[in-house]
Amino acid sequence: MAKYGMVIDLDRCVGCQACMVACKAQWQTPEDYFRTWVKHIGPVQIKDEMVFTSYVGQCNHCDNPPCVPACPTQATFKDTETGIVLVDYDLCIGCGYCVEACPYGARFINPVTKKVEKCDFCYPRLGEEDPACVKTCIVSAKVFGDLENKDSYISKKISEGNTYIIATKEVNPGPNVYYKGRRSKIEAIIKNYPPEKKDTLPAKIWSNVLRPFVILGAGATFIGSLVAFLFQINQGEKEGEDEE
Amino acid sequence: MGKPISRREFFKRSLLGAGAIGVTDYSYVFKKFPPGKAGREDVELIPSICEMCFWKCGIIGKVKNGRLLKIEGNPRNPHNGEKICARGNSGIMQLYDPDRLKYPLLNVGKRGEPKWKRISWKEALNRIAERMLEYKKKYGARSIANLSHGSSSIPMRKLLKNFGTDRIAHASFDQCRGNRDVAFELTFGMGAGSPERVDLINAKAILLIGSHIGENVHTSLVKEFIEAVEGRKAKLVTVDPRFSMIAGKSDYWLPIKPGTDTALILTLINYIIQHNLYDREFVNNYTYGFDKLKEEVKNYTPEWAEKITEIKKEIIIEIAELFGRSKPAVTIFPGRQSTWYGNDTQRVRALAILASILGAVGRRGGYFFPTKIKLKGCPCPNKIEGEDFLCDTSEYPFMETTTECIREATLNDEVKMWIVYGSNIIHNTPNPQKTIKAINKLDFMVVVDIKPTEPSLYADIVLPEATYLERYDIPFMVADSRTPFIQIRRPVVQPLYESKDPFYIVSELSKRLGLKDCFPCETMEDYLNLALSSIGTNLRKLEKEGGVYRYEGKPFLDDFGGNYRFPTPTGKIELYSTKLSLNDKDPIPKYEPVEDPPKGWARLSYGRSPVHTFSRTENNKWLHALNPENDLWINEEAAKSMGLKDGEYVRLKNQDGVVSDPVKLKVTPGIRPDMVHTYHGFGSQSPFLRLAYKKGMFENALITKIVLDPIMGGMAKRINFVKIIKDGKEIDFPVIKQKPSGFKKKPEKEIKIKLTAPLPVGGHEEEEGGC
Amino acid sequence: MRNEILEKYLPLTPEEKEELKKKRIKKHHVATIFLHWFNMLVWLTELITGAALIISSNYIFVPRFFTKLVSDIYGTRGNIIRTHIFVGVVWAIVLILYALFGWRRYLKPTLKEIFGITKDDIGWLVSKFEEVALGKKVHYPPQDSYNGGQKLFAIVVALMVPVIIITGFIMAFHLLTPALIRWAIIIHFIAVGLVVMGLSVHIYMALLYPPEQEGLFGMIHGYISEYFAYHHHYKFWRKKKKGLDKPAELPPKKDLSPIKAGIFLGVVLFFSFYLTGFGLGSSGFVQRTLVAIFGAFAPESVKNHPYMGHYWGVYPLWNFLVFMGFGVIIGTLFAMFLSNHKFRFRIEKGDKISDIQRLIYAVIGGIIVGFATRIAGGCTSSMALSGGSVFSPGGWLFMIFLFVGGYLGAFFFRRLWK
Amino acid sequence: MEKINFYLIFANLLDYPDEKKLSLFERFENIVGLHYTGEIPPLENLEIEYTKLFVNAHPYLPAPPFASVYLNSENLYDEIESFYQSVGYGIETREFPPDYLIYELVFLSNLFNDENYKAERKFLISHFLPWFEKFVKKVKENDETGFYSFICEKINIFLNNRLKELKDGETNLQKRVF
Structure with a gap:
């Protein structure tokens, strides 16, 4: 049992985007699509401090990921052994509910395979070597490891303090990618790329309108027919009786 | 109908006799295997050296059946180890690029x-x-x-x-590091080296003038630099009119007025000498011409410097004190691309002199010596x-x-x-x-x-x-x-x-x-x-x-038992350069003012993009997707008064009337109002390059005025001034009086509990920084 | 207002009632019955697998144990979706074939009836509602072969089935854009939901509601008692009684005019080229069948035979022409059913000659034509049609001399026919 | 009936032109059963035209003879190489990337010699023809002499017919008496 996570030290990161290319080389994502991204922010004035940082992001493999319930066929699920959110490509029909539901925008529909694609912490490489982005990060800003095992390097890094998660009061799906660095940088990121809960209209209709209606409807018809049946039995109506 | 004996069939048959004369059978292309077991399944790891730029990081090629799958860093390489940058990772695209040259x-x-x-x-x-x-x-x-x-x-x-x-x-x-190497030759008798010979990891204080480490990615240098600053908490002073990525990580950011760097350095030298913060014993043993230097720089005072460089004198004094305290573990970074304003060799010599009087030569934390075999x-x-x-x-x-x-x-x-x-x-x-x-x-x-x-x-x-x-x-x-x-x-x-x-x-x-x-x-x-x-x-x-x-290296003075002889005419570090005086050039650097942009104009500066090696990697599909075009940094205040908005496309006109391609504006407070900045190597004119053709601005066309460095003839290019052209109308830059400034980074409050994370977090132990 | 409806009922004496109960009349065609039960099976599997697919907490509408059960039955969840898609595709094909081939005889009349909602149907619905909900005693207006409720349900199904198929295909094969797939899911869900609502009433009526019991058996063997028809489907009964129900002898289908037939043949030829890359042809079919038969007995000699060897290859019958040949035969049979020609064995001949003469001449003609096609490299359909359509000179020459030969022949042999 | 390996002749004609390869052009005309109306340009013009179309050119290579330029599949090289391996072939000389036009024609000629029609048909349908058609279109757009557009167009038609022949099973693979 393990829960893999990552720590990204924004103070160390220089925004050189090596992680993006290493990931693309490893998983051959199509042209302008990346599983991990580096979005430069600034230089911009935050309170009385100048900030020039980059939002290094990917799938946060959240504890209660909003993308999992958003997927109708449950193609995406949080793997219990490793805590990594994976996708079962047989079940994925490429509808993109999960793409909208992800507060960090970590998913995209691959135009070639027409199915969803996301970072899976280099799941096939797990165990042998670190994910491609962690290995190539020239300033070792990215650290990957098992959060549950207390004396792993990543747990020590987190316990050093000054560690934040990109989450707000309203939207906090429990991400497992932690960010270290100056508070102003985290604020700049949250200001520019706030995690927002946004569901697609059809998904909302389905979960808020249709689902209760169906359950209600099914219940009603069941009870209705039951009542009608009982009503009919105690009537003792004979078969083919004709009143006229 | 059935298939009639068509003419084609008839001819085909008649050719049988002729046999296949003169047909090359290409049998050398394929090799026969039992089905499914063709070739080796395993992936070979072949060590080699990258050349996506000239830094020569060690790489490992993952090859299967003679075809390259992926490139990664070579853990055996003492410099970059398993780390390689964005360009290194995308080398495979250069190998299999259909537009490549193939035959003579x-x-x-x-x-x-x-x-x-x-x-x-x-x-x-x-x-x-x-x-x-x-x-x-x-x-x-x-x-x-x-x-x-x-x-x-x-x-x-x-x-x-x-x-x-x-x-x-x-x-x-x-074009690049010529004058830096000549300056170091004149002072120490040897160039600054590539990779630069600076013992960052042991430095307590680092002075960085004009180099944008991090945006200019030389893997092992950036790796050690960040380890020194973030890992070992060395104090970093960055002098750059633009708030570069590395300025964001430094303790002091000095938005200096362009062209006045030499004034700042000479003021530091003077202050350190006057308050004898310099390393007296080192100066006596290893330097020549200290008295002449002392005499020369005596009227470069912080007050004078504040007016010239627009940096607060308190900050200048604080920095001088910092370097004085931390000597000799001080790195005065030599920089790399140093052809800026015209009198650049003297500026780099001033840097070398500053390092010498602090004794940071051949010592831990400072410059070290190369070891050739x-x-x-x-x-x-x-x-x-x-x-x-x-x-x-x-x-x-x-x-x-x-x-x-x-x-x-x-x-x-x-x-x-x-x-x-x-x-x-x-x-x-x-x-x-x-x-x-x-x-x-x-x-x-x-x-x-x-x-x-x-x-x-x-x-x-x-x-x-x-x-x-x-x-x-x-x-x-x-x-x-x-x-x-x-x-x-x-x-x-x-x-x-x-x-x-x-x-x-x-x-x-x-x-x-x-x-x-x-x-x-x-x-x-x-x-x-x-x-x-x-x-x-x-x-x-x-x-x-x-x-x-x-092999065994001898980087420091004490490796030579203390009696090291510098390969200069005097055998010592020449604060007063004998060679220069022979060629009647100033033996000791002087500050010579540089022409300021006239009213309404701004200085055009340029720098590296982290994902491109100038124009060489423009046509690389992956790198292009990361950073397809360069954008123009412009000061927020100036842009507001000129009515320009972030993300707009404008053109630039330089003093000789050359008009550039359109370029996207990046409005930010992180640059001085009298200056604009862009990435070099974009807007390729060669239609050969399928992707890069006409993407971004070809700023080299704007650089028509050049000044040759008086000592070594290097082409200084940051002396061209530009105006903004928006929808055909020329817009002048406003004159914004710049008060002397200099920013000091406030220490971060120690926060034990994570701000918004539900998990409570343990205490803070001393952490041995990973190298 | 409701009372006058009653007058329309012919009052029946109890004896007539007993007598009617014994007699039986036909309600449903065989095809309709087959289609109904096929639909039932498909809907059963699709509902089960479809419901079991949706297990995410936002959308699940069936109890957890059910989805768990189905997943266990199917092993991996991947199998569920594969079955769902497979059954869906089969269902779509069957429906499309039914619509194409059963249009004149089955689909069009039923659709006309379903969508032909009359006052009585509405009256029926209103009174049904009053009876069930308000418990009043009501009399129902006379109904046609499908009563108001059944018509309503049939309309819903007729409208929703194409929607279900289209959205299903979009989802299964990721057609067009993800945005469209997003909407396809809930439209699919809504459409199925509507049909299921109707279905629940439909099933309740058929299984649990005693008076409608006979209707269920009507769908099994196609017959219902006359009394049931009188009581529940009065208009249908009366029509049946007065013999009005038969589609009044569908107007005899005129044979297709030769011009139209020619155009259709051209279209077939075009699509034959477009789809298979080859034109039409029949002599090859005959040729290959012969080669196959001879080959069965003397493979070696056929293989080395200079001419037949060419066709030998491995599978002489494995050729599109053979399939085209069989296709033509089956096609003509099918066309027979659609048209009003009846299936009888007969020898068409001129008046003057006897059957035997006709057969002998046919054999001689066949031999001549056989040789001719082989030498010309194709029979009428291949040379003239396929050849002609690609402007091969041989094709046009063949066509011209075909007509010339035809007229000469007609001139000499006209005596035989008069 | 002994077969003539037309794939090899196509590969020769689509490779860099020289006297030996051009001598095969008559044979090519017989194979595709059409006579080239224009007269064959001198060797030097052909060499320039070939370099301009398939090697390096100004402003950029109009018709690169590589499948990856025309197909936007993700890891095309893996797919091609696994297909080669599935029928027992591995690339020996790595002078060209695995998706090079001549390599694929040579692979087809190997299949043709092994009479592995099933694989030949699958390779033509699933990989070769889809990109070859786009390649031919690019050649026709940019070829001034008309010589290479003639060759490419005729090869394209011939291969499509070949595909139909394979579909007929006229020369099918399993040798089974019916």
Whole structure:
């Protein structure tokens, strides 16, 4: 049992985007699509401090990921052994509910395979070597490891303090990618790329309108027919009786 | 209907008798295996060296059945280890690029509009050799010039020196680090080194003037720099009119007025001497001309400096105190691209002097010394008689041959033939129109490259060079390192098409030129085995050990038992430069004011993008997707008053009326109002490059005014001023009075509990920073 | 207003009632029955697998144990979606074939009836509502072969089935854009939901509501008692009684005019080229069948035979022409059913000659034509049609001389026919 | 009936032109059963035209003879190489990337010699023809002499017919008496 996570030290990161290319080389994502991204922010004035940082992001493999319930066929699920959110490509029909539901925008529909694609912490490489982005990060800003095992390097890094998660009061799906660095940088990121809960209209209709209606409807018809049946039995109506 | 005996069938049958005469059966292409088990399944790890830029990081090629899958860092390499940057990761796209040069091409059309015919290597080399011998006979060997860049051009340069011409320009001399190395030669007798010889990891304080580490990615340097600043908490002072990425990580950011850096450095030197914060014992033992220096700089006071550099005097004093306290573990970073405003060699000398008086030379945390060892190899002796510099060096005593002076020589018919080796001379040298004019006067032009860039448009013969993933190269001895080592580039995959490695080109050419004594080795492997035999190993053994041979280094003074003799005329660090005084130049750097942008204009500055090596990687699909075009940094206040919004497209007009391509605006408070900044290497003019053509702004066209450095003739380019043109209307830059400033980073409050994370977090133990 | 409806009922004496109960009349065609039960099976599997697919907490509408059960039955969840898609595709194909081939005889009349909602149907619905909800005693207006409720349900199904198929295909094969797939899911869900609502009433009526019991058996063997028809489907009964129900002898289908037939043949030829890359042809079919038969007995000699060897290859019958041949035969049979030609064995001949003469001449003609086609490299359909359509000179020459030969022949042999 | 390996002749004609390869052009005309109306340009013009179309050109290579330029599949090289391996072939000389036009024609000729029609048909349908058609279109757009557009167009038609022949099973693979 393990829960893999990552720590990204924004103070160390220089925004050189090596992680993006290493990931693309490893998983051959199509042209302008990346599983991990580096979005430069600034230089911009935050309170009385100048900030020039980059939002290094990917799938946060959240504890209660909003993308999992958003997927109708449950193609995406949080793997219990490793805590990594994976996708079962047989079940994925490429509808993109999960793409909208992800507060960090970590998913995209691959135009070639027409199915969803996301970072899976280099799941096939797990165990042998670190994910491609962690290995190539020239300033070792990215650290990957098992959060549950207390004396792993990543747990020590987190316990050093000054560690934040990109989450707000309203939207906090429990991400497992932690960010270290100056508070102003985290604020700049949250200001520019706030995690927002946004569901697609059809998904909302389905979960808020249709689902209760169906359950209600099914219940009603069941009870209705039951009542009608009982009503009919105690009537003792004979078969083919004709009143006229 | 059924299938009638069609005419085709009839003919087919009749041909049977004729048999398959004259058909090449390509049987060499495929190999038969039992189905499903063709070739090896496992992935080989082949160590080699990257060349996406010239930093030469160690890489591992993951190869399966002779085809490259992925590139990763080589953990055995002491510098970058398993780390490689964005360009290193995308090397595979250069290897399998369909637009690559594939065969030797002969231009049978006009210059500029080439009509190419593929010819064999034999024929191409014969033609080149023929021409070279002809020109040597008629006009002398020096009528052949070479413009080159990158490690693969070293054998060609050696050949030409053996052939008799030294008209060889190395783009990086006059465009990039030429004056930095000359300044260090004059002061310490040796250049600053590449990688720069700075012991960052042990430094307590680092001074960084103008270098944008992080946006300019040299992997091992950035890795050690960040480890020093973030890991070891060294104090970092960044002096840059723009809030660069590294400025964001520094303790002090000094938005200095462009062109006044020398004033700041000399003020620091003066303050440190007056308050004898300098390392007295070191100065007495190892420096020369301290008194003359003390006398020279005595009126550079912080008050004076505040007016000139617009940096608060308190900050200047605080910095001087900081460096005084932390000496000798102080790194005064030499920088790399240093041709800025015109008097740049003196500025770098001032830096060297500041480091010397703080005793940060040959000491932990400061500069250290290179350790070279002798390697045998196939010699190609230099047969240049005498040193009559071909360029008029009366004005510039320490000038090596530069692109500028080759252009001049060609224009007045002294040069008949150019060999352009791996350098996009139209993209990297200012005033490209002049370069094209010179080319059109040439009789013969040869271009050796891996991609058809602009120069190949004008070439008579184009030779395809193998990319770094397909060739051997001369052994690279990384002497500028505390843990010096020798690393070997070997082909990760077999060369594609008919591209050849540089040694093949040069050794074949030397045979045809009848140069018996130049590169007698048959192949590069023999050369390497010969070289490696002098350190008791050979290619096979080295590859098994991961392609890196490490040897003992002597980086610091105490490695020499304290009596180290600097290779300068006086045997000491020359604060007062004897060579300069001989050539009646200022022996001690002086501050000379630089022309300010006139009212309504702003200074155009440029720098590197982390994902591109200038224009070389423009056509790389992956890198292009990361950073397709450059944008123009402009000060928030200035933009507001000019009515410009972030993300708008505007054009620039420079003082000579040249108008640029459209460029996207990046409005930010992180740059001075009298200056704009952009990334170099975009907006390629060569239509060859499918992706990069006309993407972003080709800012080299705007750089028409250049000033040559008085000492070594380097081209200073940050002296061009621009105006903004929006929808045809010219908009002037406002004059915003800049109060003296200087920012100090506030210490971060120690927060135990994570701000918004539900988990409570444990205490804070001292953490041993990972190297 | 409701009382006058009653007058329309012919009062029945109890004896007539008993007598009617014994007699039986036909309600449903065989095809309709087959289609109904096929639909039932498909809907059963699709509902089960479809419901089991949606297990995410936002959308699940069936109890967890059910989805768990289905997943266990199918092993991996991947199998569920594969079955769902497979059954869906089969269902779509069957429906499309039914619509194409059963249009004139089955689909069009039923659709006309379903969508032909009359006052009585509405009246029926209103009174049904009053009876069930308000418990009033009501009399129902006379109904046609499908009563108001059944018509309503049939309309819903007729409208929703194409929607379900289209959205299903979009989802299964990721057609067009993800945005469209997003909407396709809930439209699919809504459409199925509507049909299921109707279905629940439909099933309740058929299984649990005693008076409608006979209707269920009507769908099994196609017959219902006359009394049931009188009581529940009065208009249908009366029509049946007066013999009005038969589609009044569908107007005899005129044979297709030769011009139209020619155009259709051209279209077939075009699509034959477009789809298979080859034109039409029949002599090859005959040729290959012969070669196959001979080959069965003397493979070696056929293989080395200079001419037949060419066709031998491995599978002489494995050729599109053979399939085209069989296709033509089956096609004509099918066309027979659609048209009003009846299936009888007969020898068409001129008046003057006897059957035997007709057969002998046919054999001689066949031999001549056989040789001719082989030499010309194709029979009428291949040379004239396929050849002609690609403007091969041989094709046009063949066509011209075909007509010339035809007229000459007619001139000489006209005596036989008069 | 002995078969003539037309794939090899196509590979020769689509490779860099020289006297030996051009001598095969008559044979090519017989194979595709059409006579080339224009007269064959001199060798030098052909070499320039070939370099301009398939090697290096100004402004950029109009018709690169590589499948990856025309197909936007993700890891095309893996797919091609696994297909080669599935029928027992591995690339020996890595002078070209695995998706090079001549390599694929040679692979087809190997299948043709092995009479592995099933694989030949699958390779033609699933990989070769889809990109070859786009390649031919690019050649026709940019070829001035018309020689290479003639060759490419006729090869394209011939291969499509070949595909139909394979579909017929006229020369099918399993040798089974019916």
